[in-house]
Amino acid sequence: MEDYPKVYLYRRIVQAKLYIDKNYAENIDVSHISDEASFSKFHFIRQFRKIYGKTPHQHLTSIRMEQAKLLLQSPMPIAEVCFSVGFESVSSFTGLFKRYMHLTPFAYQQRQIRRQHEINSAPLKFVPGCFAEQKGWTKKSNFQELL
Amino acid sequence: MITKMNHVSIFVLNQDSAYDFYVNKLGFKVHTDAPMGSGMRWLTVCSPEQPTLEISLMPIEEGMMFKGEAAKQMREMVRQGTFGFGVFECDNLLATYEELKSKGVVFKKPPTKEFYGYAALFADDSGNWFSLSEKQ
Numbered sequence: 001m002e003d004y005p006k007v008y009l010y011r012r013i014v015q016a017k018l019y020i021d022k023n024y025a026e027n028i029d030v031s032h033i034s035d036e037a038s039f040s041k042f043h044f045i046r047q048f049r050k051i052y053g054k055t056p057h058q059h060l061t062s063i064r065m066e067q068a069k070l071l072l073q074s075p076m077p078i079a080e081v082c083f084s085v086g087f088e089s090v091s092s093f094t095g096l097f098k099r100y101m102h103l104t105p106f107a108y109q110q111r112q113i114r115r116q117h118e119i120n121s122a123p124l125k126f127v128p129g130c131f132a133e134q135k136g137w138t139k140k141s142n143f144q145e146l147l
Numbered sequence: 148m149i150t151k152m153n154h155v156s157i158f159v160l161n162q163d164s165a166y167d168f169y170v171n172k173l174g175f176k177v178h179t180d181a182p183m184g185s186g187m188r189w190l191t192v193c194s195p196e197q198p199t200l201e202i203s204l205m206p207i208e209e210g211m212m213f214k215g216e217a218a219k220q221m222r223e224m225v226r227q228g229t230f231g232f233g234v235f236e237c238d239n240l241l242a243t244y245e246e247l248k249s250k251g252v253v254f255k256k257p258p259t260k261e262f263y264g265y266a267a268l269f270a271d272d273s274g275n276w277f278s279l280s281e282k283q
Contacts, residue, residue, distance in 0.1 A: 007241065010239075010241045010242050010245050011245055013242065014242050014245040014246050014249065015249070017242075017246065018246065018249055051239050051242045052238075052239075052242070053238060119179065119180075119181045120181075120182070123181040123182065123183055123189065126179045126181050126189065127181070127183075127189045128154055131154070131156075131189075131203065134211055134212045135183070135187065135210065135211060135212060136210060136211040137183050137184075137187075137189075
């Protein structure tokens with residue numbers, strides 16, 4: 001570990017990333033984060049990209065998209081999902097989501113809700129047979145208590 | 148011809164706690180979370196860049212899989228860190244190490260230079276250990 005180069009630098013960049021991960025729903029200002037990490041904005045973006053392969057802004061967008069995907073597993077209205085993850089405009093959220101997932105948020109939500117319904121109604125379909133057998137989950141079991 | 152592995156199991160002491168560890172600390176995605184009745188649950192997660200390999204977080208419970216004393220013995224062995232289940236890969240070892248450590252992951256060995264490159268060792272919340280290495 002001691003011979004690993006620039007440990008202090010990694011720590012500061014990682015803390016900045018964790019700040020973004022935690023505060024993704026807020027209006028995050030990269031200049032503010034770079035100040036907190038004691039870097040110039042340019043140097044911070046360059047180091048962040050070197051470590052994570054994307055800029056802080058690209059990382060923020062990707063975190064917001066992943067959080068939106070989680071919220072879209074419920075029937076939450078699309079606009080509410082959009083604002084909950086930190087976007088200010090439904091149309092820009094929809095456009096970005098479509099670019100990211102190749103599906104509109106609504107289509108993704110419908111797909112996820114259908115899948116969850118299928119998991120609840122026919123869970124064995126999602127478990128490899130060998131595991132189901134080992135666990136004693138057979139087709140004779142109707143999982144009535146779930147209904 | 149075998150073409151790929153699509154499921155692998157990790158035996159855990161508590162599925163809820165394992166969910167928190169693998170999803171909220173390691174950053175894995177939930178693939179399938181299916182209630183199977185009688186309090187049982189089929190829970191699989193996958194690493195963000197390998198969605199086709201489902202890791203089943205399998206609770207050690209007395210039943211068809213572990214009979215009698217076997218469940219108790221298995222739980223004890225897992226708790227004592229007997230099993231090492233594999234090697235995880237990351238893009239940047241030191242950044243990943245710092246991030247996981249910040250999230251409370253316990254490392255048995257920090258990133259260390261070995262003859263094959265840098266590697267670290269961490270344990271999950273049950274006691275299973277894994278090696279963490281950097282993409283070559």
